[in-house]
Amino acid sequence: MTTSFESLLRELTPQVLGALVRRYGQFDACEDAVQEALLAATIQWPANGSPDRPRAWLLTVADRALVDRWRADSARRRRETAAAFDPARQPPAGGPADDTLILLFLCAHPTLSPPAQVALTLRVVGGLTTAQIATAFLVPEATMSQRIRRAKQSIREAGARFELPSPHNWPDRLDVVLHVLYLIFNEGSTASSGPALHRDELTVEAIRLTRMLHRLLSAEGEVTGLLALMLLTDARRDARTDDSGSIIPLADQNRHRWDATVIAEGRRLLMRTLGAGPVGPYQIQAAIAALHDEAPTAEQTDWPQILALYDVLTRVAPGPVVALSRAVALAVVHGPAAGLAALGTLDADTRLSHTHRLEAVRAHLLEQAGDPEAARESYLRAARATASLQEQRYLTRRAAALRGQN
Known part of the structure; x- marks a missing residue:
């Protein structure tokens, strides 16, 4: 499958999953159906071309997969059909157009432990494999697989509804959502496995989702700090490898290849949030990234200041x-x-x-x-x-x- 197909499917997956969860309310069953639709797309689209309405195509195939499964169990079919017509499960008026953000908060449901929240979101929204998530968490793959299965079961048993939490409940889930986006970005910036150092589709998606969150919560310092950190780090992407894909250490990179426009945006965001409230770990990391980006040469990097910031970060987020x-x-x-x-x-x-x-x-x-x-x-x-x-x-x-x- 070509990169364009992969990017399209990655963009559409949370949207299709969100539509199904709205309609039927069974998170794990809907995800299984979406996976079946994605499999069908990977087989048919490269040979026949993507359909004119790819989201509708995926939604139709996934919907049929659910119906076929429920026909094998009449009691379950009746229960889910009733759920489909429950007004409480219909899209809220004036809700956000992108269901991906709602999925982020759904996976950060308070009934889940923080590690389970992050793992489930990385799997469902970020599209990372279980092995990649295990690497990000520094745990064995089998442990992570079990954690994700239990998280799906907990979401189902809690009867979670597909909608954004009310604003006064956002802070409880925001830390988890930010950590998820941070891990997705890190996996894209330095892939834990595979032939390439970068997975650009993940960094692009992490930045897109963080921008979306920043539009909703621009007053939250850590949301701004995370977006700044991503931009200040991603600005160096093109200089991190040579033409063959081999790694170039930071000290040896051609700084003229760093994206000055992206660096400037990251610095503006950082300056806007520093001093405006409590300083969190993402703001501190963004400040460290900014010091690297501002140095004309490796030798001129302000390492004493970087060390001082790491001392602070060690106390804030050891x-x-x-x-x-x-x-x-x-x-x-x-x-x-x-x-x-x-x-x-x-x-x-x-x-x-x-x-x-x-x-x-x-x-x-x-x-x-x-x-x-x-x-x-x-x-x-x-x-x-x-x-x-x-x-x-x-x-x-x-x-x-x-x-x-x-």
């Missing part, structure tokens, strides 16, 4: 990934030995046992510290631990360059 990033900044400011000492505190953190990140950072700092053999071993361990082909190649090349050095 976690292993934040600690890894802080260790890099610490090494730049105070030397690789200081960074390696900080990494030592993370060796027992089981949340890093399913990712290559700790060994990759350790290898980089060992190389800087003048220990090529230990660095080489860490690079190779990191390469074995990632499913990203480009990251494997990059780490293996770094290891090969250290072979034979003393």
